[in-house]
Amino acid sequence: MANLDINREARPFVERLMAISSESAHLCVFDGTNMVIIEHREPGALSVNWTTTLSISPSYCTGVGKATLAFQEEAVIEKVIRNGLVPYTPTTITDPNVLRKELRAVRERGYAIDEGEHQPGVRCVAAPVYNAAGRVFAAVSVTGPKERVTLERVPEIAEYVVATANQLSRQLGYDSAQS
Numbered sequence: 485m486a487n488l489d490i491n492r493e494a495r496p497f498v499e500r501l502m503a504i505s506s507e508s509a510h511l512c513v514f515d516g517t518n519m520v521i522i523e524h525r526e527p528g529a530l531s532v533n534w535t536t537t538l539s540i541s542p543s544y545c546t547g548v549g550k551a552t553l554a555f556q557e558e559a560v561i562e563k564v565i566r567n568g569l570v571p572y573t574p575t576t577i578t579d580p581n582v583l584r585k586e587l588r589a590v591r592e593r594g595y596a597i598d599e600g601e602h603q604p605g606v607r608c609v610a611a612p613v614y615n616a617a618g619r620v621f622a623a624v625s626v627t628g629p630k631e632r633v634t635l636e637r638v639p640e641i642a643e644y645v646v647a648t649a650n651q652l653s654r655q656l657g658y659d660s661a662q663s
Contacts, residue, residue, distance in 0.1 A: 498524075509523075511624050521539045572602050572603070615657070
């Protein structure tokens, strides 16, 4: 949690992402192996009842995890692979070579997609968040049932998620022109 500003700065970004998408929105921080959910917003929940619930999810089979893991050094990716790619659902990527290929695709398109890899029937679209030093340390996402977060909606949701991640990164001091 080297970037404690994230706790203070992220809430309005997550709130807006949830409002724009009408789906759940998350902000998660990478702990070196897993993703720690530090902000979560559900549609229909009252803002006055906002609570931050810390929970941990794998980096290799979640949208936020793949969005963050894709931009880590090779040694970090290999450490995650060595720790084991446990199947959570039938669509969890458990082959190291398939995961490496997926992470390359994430880097190329600028966002990750979780196709029910951690929770069945759920699709997640996530984008990386950069700190002032230019390192990816977190990700924001939109998550919902595949019936609502359809493949047809993924490009639109990805646009919102990437724009939000970029705005939050700038708010945290990231300058893409210097990277």
